[in-house]
Amino acid sequence: MRPPRFAEVLLESLGAESSFREPLLGDLAEGFALRVERDGVGAARRWYYRESVRATPHLLGDWRRSLRAPDIRYLAGVVLSSYVLTMTLVFLAVELAGGAASALGFSPRVLAAPLDAAPLVALWLLIGTTYTVMGGYIAAWLDRRAPLVSAVALGLTWSCSALAIGGLTRGNGARAWYWVCAPVLLAVGPIVGGVLRLRTVARTSGLR
Amino acid sequence: MANSVSGSLELTVLLAVARLGEGSYGLTIRDDVSERTGHDYSVGAVYTTLQRLEEKRLVSSRISDPMPIRGGRSRREFKVTAAGDRALRDARRVAASVWAGVGANNRLAPAR
Numbered sequence: 019m020r021p022p023r024f025a026e027v028l029l030e031s032l033g034a035e036s037s038f039r040e041p042l043l044g045d046l047a048e049g050f051a052l053r054v055e056r057d058g059v060g061a062a063r064r065w066y067y068r069e070s071v072r073a074t075p076h077l078l079g080d081w082r083r084s085l086r087a088p089d090i091r092y093l094a095g096v097v098l099s100s101y102v103l104t105m106t107l108v109f110l111a112v113e114l115a116g117g118a119a120s121a122l123g124f125s126p127r128v129l130a131a132p133l134d135a136a137p138l139v140a141l142w143l144l145i146g147t148t149y150t151v152m153g154g155y156i157a158a159w160l161d162r163r164a165p166l167v168s169a170v171a172l173g174l175t176w177s178c179s180a181l182a183i184g185g186l187t188r189g190n191g192a193r194a195w196y197w198v199c200a201p202v203l204l205a206v207g208p209i210v211g212g213v214l215r216l217r218t219v220a221r222t223s224g225l226r
Numbered sequence: 227m228a229n230s231v232s233g234s235l236e237l238t239v240l241l242a243v244a245r246l247g248e249g250s251y252g253l254t255i256r257d258d259v260s261e262r263t264g265h266d267y268s269v270g271a272v273y274t275t276l277q278r279l280e281e282k283r284l285v286s287s288r289i290s291d292p293m294p295i296r297g298g299r300s301r302r303e304f305k306v307t308a309a310g311d312r313a314l315r316d317a318r319r320v321a322a323s324v325w326a327g328v329g330a331n332n333r334l335a336p337a338r
Contacts, residue, residue, distance in 0.1 A: 020297060037302075038273060041289075044299030045252040045269050051295050069269060076270030080277070 021050040022063055024220040025070045031216055032074065033081035033164025042073060081164060093161075096168045097175055100157035108149045146200070150176065150207025157208060158215035165219075169212025176204035229282045229309050230316060237317055238263060239275045243285055244306045244314060251290075251301045252276070276304060284310035 029043060046069055053062035150173070157172040158165035184197040231237045242258040243250050250258075256272045259265075279285045290301040306314070 026297075038277060040299050041252060041302035042269055042273050044293070044296035044301060045256075047297040047299060048293075048295050049253055049269070072268035073270035076268070076274045079274060 019051060019054045019059065019062075021047050021066050024217060025067055027216050027220040028166065028213070029070055029073060029077060031158070031164060031166040031212075032077040033167045034077040035080055035084045038080040039077060042077070046070070046073070078167075081167060089163075092163070093168060093171055096157055096161045097172050100153055100160055100168070100172055101175070103156050104149055104153040107152065108145075112145075143199075143203070146203055147207055150204055151211040151214065154208025154211025154213075155215045156211070158212040165215060166209075166212045169208045169215070173205040173208035176208070177201040180204050229284055229313055231279075231282075231284065231313050235259075235267075235271070235275050236279060237314075239272060240279055240284055240306065240310060240314060243276075243279075243304050244310070248305045249303050250305070251303050255304070279310070280304075282309075282313075283307055284313050 026043060026047075029046075030039065032039075034042075046066060049069070050062050050066045053065050057065075153172055153176070154169035157168040161168035178201075180197075180201045184200075231240055238259050239255060242255045242262075246254055246258060252269050252272055255276070256267055256269050259272065260267050276285060276287075280287060284307060285304045286307050287302050287304045290303055292298045292300050
């Protein structure tokens with residue numbers, strides 16, 4: 019009986035050194051097997067998830083301790099590449115949607131209207147959520163060492179950029195809620211995307 | 227005392243490795259520490275402490291062969307080094323010294 023693969027993949031994705039991570043995951047797997055015999059599968063799974071949550075700060079701590087200049091360059095490269103790739107895909111999607119809207123007789127200019135009308139807000143939120151989730155998925159896909167860390171780093175970069183732009187432009191005429199929601203969405207979306215990528219990995223194989 | 231233990235968890239974990247002897251590993255150390263302290267430590271906390279102790283050269287470790295019960299992963303087995311033995315003796319001496327004279331005539335006396 020193997021421990022929950024998704025939880026294992028999540029723990030493997032936090033960038034800890036293998037000398038720290040592998041014995042720890044081995045202990046969790048052994049503890050899981052012992053609890054399956056003693057307490058049953060359900061209790062063993064609950065124990066494994068609880069221990070996974072408790073192990074997360076320690077795995078992240080090991081990643082932070084082992085971080086060297088080449089690792090930071092690698093992480094920056096992944097964040098930049100996923101940003102460029104996501105923006106390219108968004109640009110192509112918007113162009114395609116604009117073309118399709120024109121063909122159907124709608125003016126794409128409506129998308130440039132102020133963020134006041136509820137349908138437009140909903141549309142922009144949908145587009146924003148999609149591209150942030152996609153960005154996180156791409157970041158986790160590009161990074162083989164610490165996929166979830168890259169997705170989080172992309173989210174933080176986007177979020178901080180949005181806050182900086184909001185600060186520099188003094189809100190740029192948008193409503194206050196926008197400058198609250200946008201950084202949150204930009205931070206959370208990539209994490210969701212990274213987790214979705216790891217679910218795919220868990221279904222197929224592992225990161226090892 | 228360059229390589230001394232700092233903090234009660236470091237001392238408790240080092241004592242657990244000394245008590246369990248060669249071949250002790252994260253899970254057995256965690257169980258021993260949790261049982262004796264009555265606090266449910268996570269495996270991660272124990273590994274972080276073991277890593278600090280290893281950086282201080284108070285414990286050393288070796289990797290075992292992969293095991294099926296661990297999903298094909300190896301155990302990292304720990305043992306106390308000579309420096310670790312010295313650090314434990316120092317800790318015991320300091321503890322005895324600071325407790326000396328306490329408990330003879332007051333409420334901190336050991337329970338009988």
